[in-house]
Amino acid sequence: MAKVILWGSLKKAVGGKTELELDVSDVRELLDALGERYPKLGPQLDAGVSVSIDGTMVRDNLFVAIKPDSEVYVLPRMAGG
Amino acid sequence: MSLQTETETKRSFNQIGTRPVRPDGIDKVTGRARFGADMEMPGMLHGLVLRSPHPHAKVKSIDISRAAKLAGVKAIVTRDDFKMPKDKDLVDICANIMARDKVLYDGHAVAAVAATTKAIAREALKRIKVEYEILPHVTDVDEAMKPGAPILHKGMRTGGMDTKPRKDSNVVKRYKFGHGDVEKGFKQADIVIERSFKTAATHQGYIEPHACLASIGPDGQGDLWVCTQGHYMVRNVCAGLLGLDVSQLRVTASEIGGGFGGKTTVFIEPLALALSRKANRPVKMVMSRDEVFRATGPTSSTSMDVKIGATKDGRITAAHAELRFQGGAFAGSPVSMGAMTAFACYDLKNVQSIGYDVVTNRPKQAAYRAPGAPMAAFAVESVIDELASKLGMDGLEFRILNAAGEGTKSSYGPTFGPIGLKTTLEKAKSHAHNKAKLGKNQGRGIACGFWFNFAGNTCVSLNLQLDGTIALSVGTPDIGGSRASMSLMAAEELGVPYDKVRTIVADTASLGYNDVTDGSRTTFAAGLATIEAARDAIGKMCGRAAKVWGIPADAVKWENGYAKPAGPNAGAFKPMSMAEIAAIAHKTGGPIAGHYEINADGAGVSFATHIVDSEVDPETGRVTILRYTVLQDAGKAIHPDYVEGQYQGGAVQGIGWAINEEYIYGEDGRLQNAGFLDYRIPVASDLPMIDTVILEIPNPGHPYGVRGVGETSIVPPLAAIANSVSNAAGVRLTELPMSPPKVLKAIGEHNRA
Numbered sequence: 001m002a003k004v005i006l007w008g009s010l011k012k013a014v015g016g017k018t019e020l021e022l023d024v025s026d027v028r029e030l031l032d033a034l035g036e037r038y039p040k041l042g043p044q045l046d047a048g049v050s051v052s053i054d055g056t057m058v059r060d061n062l063f064v065a066i067k068p069d070s071e072v073y074v075l076p077r078m079a080g081g
Numbered sequence: 082m083s084l085q086t087e088t089e090t091k092r093s094f095n096q097i098g099t100r101p102v103r104p105d106g107i108d109k110v111t112g113r114a115r116f117g118a119d120m121e122m123p124g125m126l127h128g129l130v131l132r133s134p135h136p137h138a139k140v141k142s143i144d145i146s147r148a149a150k151l152a153g154v155k156a157i158v159t160r161d162d163f164k165m166p167k168d169k170d171l172v173d174i175c176a177n178i179m180a181r182d183k184v185l186y187d188g189h190a191v192a193a194v195a196a197t198t199k200a201i202a203r204e205a206l207k208r209i210k211v212e213y214e215i216l217p218h219v220t221d222v223d224e225a226m227k228p229g230a231p232i233l234h235k236g237m238r239t240g241g242m243d244t245k246p247r248k249d250s251n252v253v254k255r256y257k258f259g260h261g262d263v264e265k266g267f268k269q270a271d272i273v274i275e276r277s278f279k280t281a282a283t284h285q286g287y288i289e290p291h292a293c294l295a296s297i298g299p300d301g302q303g304d305l306w307v308c309t310q311g312h313y314m315v316r317n318v319c320a321g322l323l324g325l326d327v328s329q330l331r332v333t334a335s336e337i338g339g340g341f342g343g344k345t346t347v348f349i350e351p352l353a354l355a356l357s358r359k360a361n362r363p364v365k366m367v368m369s370r371d372e373v374f375r376a377t378g379p380t381s382s383t384s385m386d387v388k389i390g391a392t393k394d395g396r397i398t399a400a401h402a403e404l405r406f407q408g409g410a411f412a413g414s415p416v417s418m419g420a421m422t423a424f425a426c427y428d429l430k431n432v433q434s435i436g437y438d439v440v441t442n443r444p445k446q447a448a449y450r451a452p453g454a455p456m457a458a459f460a461v462e463s464v465i466d467e468l469a470s471k472l473g474m475d476g477l478e479f480r481i482l483n484a485a486g487e488g489t490k491s492s493y494g495p496t497f498g499p500i501g502l503k504t505t506l507e508k509a510k511s512h513a514h515n516k517a518k519l520g521k522n523q524g525r526g527i528a529c530g531f532w533f534n535f536a537g538n539t540c541v542s543l544n545l546q547l548d549g550t551i552a553l554s555v556g557t558p559d560i561g562g563s564r565a566s567m568s569l570m571a572a573e574e575l576g577v578p579y580d581k582v583r584t585i586v587a588d589t590a591s592l593g594y595n596d597v598t599d600g601s602r603t604t605f606a607a608g609l610a611t612i613e614a615a616r617d618a619i620g621k622m623c624g625r626a627a628k629v630w631g632i633p634a635d636a637v638k639w640e641n642g643y644a645k646p647a648g649p650n651a652g653a654f655k656p657m658s659m660a661e662i663a664a665i666a667h668k669t670g671g672p673i674a675g676h677y678e679i680n681a682d683g684a685g686v687s688f689a690t691h692i693v694d695s696e697v698d699p700e701t702g703r704v705t706i707l708r709y710t711v712l713q714d715a716g717k718a719i720h721p722d723y724v725e726g727q728y729q730g731g732a733v734q735g736i737g738w739a740i741n742e743e744y745i746y747g748e749d750g751r752l753q754n755a756g757f758l759d760y761r762i763p764v765a766s767d768l769p770m771i772d773t774v775i776l777e778i779p780n781p782g783h784p785y786g787v788r789g790v791g792e793t794s795i796v797p798p799l800a801a802i803a804n805s806v807s808n809a810a811g812v813r814l815t816e817l818p819m820s821p822p823k824v825l826k827a828i829g830e831h832n833r834a
Contacts, residue, residue: 005494008257008433009241052495056782057533058682073494076256076417080535080600080792081285081342081448 004030004072013040027051028062030072048077096573097785100722103565104584105336114336117292117308118367125294126155126195128356128366129202130349131209132376133184133191136442136750137218137231140180140211143192148208153201156360157209158352159192163322171321173411177445178322178351184213185233185410186444187751188375193349195356195364218442218750222407223384225251225441233410233440251440253412256420258493259433266399266431270390274468278460280799280817281743282382282407285449286734286762289338290373295353296363303330303357307350310340310558311597315350316589322351323358330354333588334558341560341734342448345597348377374755378447379744381406381414385460387423395474397483399431400424400492404457406438409445414438415453418533421493422796423457425531426480426502426688428489442750448599450731451532451792455738455799459817462528462800467813476527476804477510480690484529501714501778502529502688508774509690514710523696523707526805530689530796534789535600536681536782540593541610543571543618543675549660551575553611554587556595557603561791562723566604567611569719570785574615576642577659593678601789604719605684605780610677612784618675622662625669630654683782684789689713691732691797697809702825704740704806710772716780716788728794729771735798737763740806740819 001021011018015038024030030051034041051058052073058064059077066072108114145157160179166172175181180189192209196202217231224230230251238246241255267273293307303325309315312334320327337344349366357364368377384405391397402423408414420436434457469479484506489497509515509527519525544552553571557563564584572579596602623637626644630637636651637644643656666673694708711728718724741761745753754760779786799817806824807813812831816823 007494008259009255011257012243055495055498056682057495057535057684059535059537059680061680061682064682071496075421075494078418078421078533078535078600079345079448079452080533080602080789081345081450081452 002066002068002070002072004074006074007076010041010044013044014038024066026062026066027058027064030066050075050078094573096569096579097717097719098721100720101565101569101579103562104568105559105564116289116338117335120294120306120335121365122294122296122363125363125365126197126356126360127199127202128193128195128353128364129199129206130190130352130372131192131206132372133180133189134187134751135184135213135215136187136220137216138184138213139216140182140184140191141214142212144210145192147210148194148205151201151205151208153197154194154205155197155362156195156356157192157205158355158359162355166321168321171318174318174347175322177411178348186442188372188444190352190376193352193356195360219251220441220443220746220750222382222405222439222441225407225439226405226437233442253438253440256417256436257433258420260490261429261431263399263401263431263433267390269392269398271393272468272471273388273390274464274471275386275388276464276815278385278387278463278815280383280456280459282379282443283449283738283742283744284374284379284760285339285341285343286737287339287341287343290368290370291344291348291377292367293350293353294363294365295350295357297354297358299361301325301329303354305330305332305350305354306335307332308335308337308344310337310344310560310599312558313556313589313594314345314597315347318347319351319354323354331588331590334586337558337560341450342452342599343378345448345599346378370757371755374760375752376444378409378445380449380452381408381416381446381456382744383456385456387460387464389464389468391468391472393472395472395479395482397427397429400427400429402434402457402461404434404436406436406453407441407443408438409443410440411445412438412440414446415448419453419457422454422531423461424492426485426529427483427492428485429492432492434492450734450795454530454532454796455735458528458530458796459799459803462797463803463813463815466526466804477506477515480529481506497686498781499778500686500688501776504776504778505688505690505712505714508712508776509692512692512710512712512774514692514708514772519694522699522809523694524805524808525692525694526801526803526808527690527692528797528800528804530793531686532601532793532796533686534605534684535602536606536684537596537602538594538680539606539610540595540678541607541614541676542592543611543614545618545622545659545663545666545673547663549658549663551577551582553582553584554592555584555607555611556587556592557598557607558586560598561727562720563603563607566719566723567607570608570611571615574612575619575659576640601791602684605783605787605789606681608719608787609681609783610679613677614675616675617677618673621673621675622659625662625666625673626657628669629657685716685780685782687714687788687790687793689793689797691801693801693805695802695805695809697806697824699828702821702828704819704824706736706769706802708769710774711794712774712776713790713793714776714778714788715790716783717777717786718775719785719787721775724775724790725773727790728773731794732771732798733763733768735795736768736802739799739802739817743818
């Protein structure tokens with residue numbers, strides 16, 4: 001089970017906890033699982049998020065692997081200048 | 082996919098790290114380079130924009146009848162010509178390029194005209210009658226957050242709050258990051274410092290104004306020549322706003338006279354296309370400097386509170402920041418990134434940062450190098466400096482003691498891999514600058530900075546020409562020397578001289594989608610794609626040699642520009658050069674090209690430490706920057722001239738931001754200083770030589786170890802200069818810019834106290 005941590009402002013949308021344990025093997029499964037379990041996250045997921053997997057930032061790639069012991073952070077979508 | 086290529090840290094390079102002449106150099110110094118405003122077409126019209134003089138007003142009516150009757154006027158567009166798009170990502174862009182029911186800032190477009198001459202277009206603008214109902218306005222971030230402030234958008238409720246808001250607000254969203262228990266951490270501290278800070282909105286200050294030439298024929302095929310950081314983005318957005326098929330609009334990026342993030346969106350381009358479609362003639366539009374200031378995207382102005390606690394022995398126990406950024410008239414200030422980066426330089430057990438994205442009656446902010454990070458670093462690094470001073474510790478030692486390293490859980494969450502912050506601090510400590518003596522009224526400041534760096538969608542094509550030279554096509558506009566860097570990486574892989582590779586920025590019809598040149602991504606992502614495209618071509622060239630020699634392809638190796646038998650068992654054949662392989666390509670299977678397409682991940686984060694000396698004139702409050710040194714991790718410097726240029730450029734823009742630049746709004750909500758005479762950017766005579774130290778801690782996500790370098794360099798300057806000026810003036814400066822009146826006021830108040 002990968003440890004998935006959401007940024008603080010999403011706490012309410014996931015029932016008061018920002019650390020979740022999810023049985024997911026890639027980014028697509030992660031986003032699907034979040035959307036299904038926590039419908040209130042829908043607008044934020046639709047608006048786009050960044051996902052950090054073991055320190056590597058992933059923006060859109062659905063098929064980047066998530067290992068059972070991966071550290072996963074869901075963060076706001078970011079852009080540079 | 083993620084490219085998990087093992088970094089070739091031990092590889093010795095032949096060309097990477099050298100400093101060849103830039104391929105666009107002669108054109109740029111002789112005036113031959115074609116920028117946005119340099120293109121012309123037969124029958125071309127000139128487009129101009131009518132802009133609101135009011136910061137906030139209902140647009141009750143727009144009467145274009147008198148303007149339309151003027152001889153020479155060929156098309157006029159207003160809000161009626163832009164249907165609100167269904168794509169939610171385009172809604173705010175549509176309302177920004179042309180006001181809908183309300184104008185939301187001084188300079189907001191309300192109509193655009195295309196005429197045979199600029200003079201006629203100007204006259205036509207005067208004949209357009211707009212009836213406004215003026216509304217109360219707000220331009221200050223703290224004022225905009227207060228209950229009772231004029232509300233810009235009906236129905237806007239703050240997102241990200243613990244309880245559901247019941248009233249409309251100018252606060253778009255709250256962001257929250259961090260870990261640990263900050264209250265507990267502050268209780269463990271022997272000393273706690275809490276300060277409030279403000280920074281003014283600043284403009285990227287690119288010398289070339291926005292410019293474009295648009296042409297759409299009656300068949301719906303369109304062409305757009307434009308000065309931009311991302312022509313694929315321009316194509317997609319314009320096609321969406323105008324209801325065009327993406328494939329029918331071909332966009333070519335001109336040379337660019339600076340962008341720094343400000344050219345990552347559209348302003349006049351959809352207007353030029355709409356006018357061209359209506360007039361059935363090409364339409365050229367070039368912004369004036371006044372328009373650039375009033376109606377493009379400066380960065381946010383901010384208001385921030387930072388509190389940090391530490392033990393007597395210098396360990397930080399807790400850190401908290403509340404950041405309030407106004408992003409102009411629409412959602413999207415970079416406060417989330419400010420909040421994420423604020424404490425990223427430190428290894429903290431208890432940390433929290435909260436950000437509020439706020440709308441005001443100002444132009445919608447656009448990205449500006451490391452969006453959000455410089456302001457947050459200004460506040461945090463000022464308090465860090467003050468803490469070190471109160472603890473009687475050297476500022477560098479205090480930072481080294483608390484610095485993030487490999488394995489640190491970052492303040493925004495993810496655990497850091499190999500990073501170079503401590504190396505920059507150690508090098509700063511031993512640098513001659515840090516040991517130099519200071520004179521009267523002079524002070525030294527240091528500060529650290531962090532930026533994420535990004536990667537993204539990238540396509541590259543590498544074509545072997547008949548004579549064995551290389552044409553390399555990339556889709557990322559060259560805003561900082563990337564053509565030279567791409568040529569170097571292709572030449573290195575192929576084993577040919579640098580000048581045998583010509584790199585161009587291809588138009589949108591020639592390559593697949595490329596993300597904007599932003600986020601310090603291009604040398605990383607386009608470079609990675611270039612290396613892989615070269616390897617693809619090498620594979621094909623080895624295959625052709627194998628065919629000629631009648632041996633298996635895997636029995637051929639590539640070495641220093643030649644296909645060679647891989648070993649004695651492969652047979653004795655005379656190595657074939659690229660020119661020899663190219664010369665017979667038509668007889669061995671046809672043209673040879675290498676391609677690579679990727680949505681890259683793995684851009685390594687980057688850190689910098691800056692040292693600056695300044696002198697404050699106690700009578701006038703004028704600040705003079707005396708000496709400046711940038712120490713930054715580049716991962717691997719492909720072309721060190723450009724890496725140094727990025728370091729220097731970031732420092733210089735930071736100097737302007739710190740001591741002079743600011744958007745000044747009057748009580749009437751109008752911008753008071755929309756020109757370079759009154760908006761003072763640094764010029765060469767204001768500056769010392771910016772010394773640079775390139776450190777190379779390889780990024781494992783790139784074949785050569787590259788990290789982005791374009792943005793990190795603007796993160797520390799605001800804080801480093803504020804620390805320097807505060808030390809020189811003997812009083813803590815907490816508001817930017819540190820212009821003479823502010824410095825004098827701070828000195829006066831300090832002396833009176």
